[in-house]
Amino acid sequence: MWTLSVPWWELVIRGSVVFLALFAMIRLIGRRQVGQLTPFDLLLLLIISNAVQNAMLGPDNSLLGGLIVAAVLVGWNYLFGALSLYSPRIERVIEGSPELLVLHGRVLHEALAKNQISDAELHAALRRAGCFGVDEIELAVLETNGAISVKKRDAAPAPR
Template identity: 50%
Template sequence: MWNLSAPWWEFVLRGLIVYGSLLVLLRLSGKRQIGQLTSLDLVLLLVLSNAVQNSMNAGDNSVTAGLILAVTLVGANLVLAWLSWRSRRFENVVEGRPQVLVHEGHVYPDVMKNAYITRDDLHKALRHAGCQRVADVHFAILENDGTISVMVKKEVPQTPRDAASSLWRAPDNDSNDTPV
């Protein structure tokens, strides 16, 4: 129960290798996998954890090996969090940078494609922010954690008549004016 089948440092090394490899794989898979966890993503994470278990514990099911691995993984996470806090450059490498999806009503499809964000994902985020049309968006940003932050344009009518007329105005046929 407490006896190790390998030296303690081997478990630390195995844990760090698996932690670093998974971090790189998840970073390469995009922000959507992190912030917008779907049932497919959850299954992937569960299967991944099972797949890498034996590579970390080398077949050793002792309590001591499990504790060494747990301390190693939590420690590695704390070190990376501290380094990210200390260095903006390191944070950009590990966590990435926010990406602009929409600016002044203009959608950037190439950014959405690279981040695996569908128009439906974008429209859902816009609806949550209270936007009715893409043209109403000042900016929408894909954050490092996979969430989409939306800032709505603030239009202040100059007179009560302008406010009333804007309620009855027919939408243009522009693609950015389509309801979301």
């Protein structure tokens, strides 16, 4: 249970390589909130987690080996969080930047395509914000956490 079948440093390297590779892959596929995951997104995450387990642990299936790899993953996560707090440049690399999806009532289709957001998903987010037409929107922004923030256009002042 506590005896490693590979050296501890190999587990650290394996865990680090898998973490960094998955970070890069997930960063490339876009951002969604957990509540916005489609069944296909969830299935992909489940299969990936199973696929990389052996890559991280190799032939070791000891309790200590699992704890070492878990500590490495938590350590990388903590390090990325700390680095993003102290450097705006690193934060943009790790978290990304907010991106405009709608500006002055006009949908920016290139931004939707780049972020793999369908018109239906955009319109659902607008409805959640109480807007039922794109013309009501001053701007809509895809936040770094995957949420879509909406600012309505200011209403014209009522005539006197």
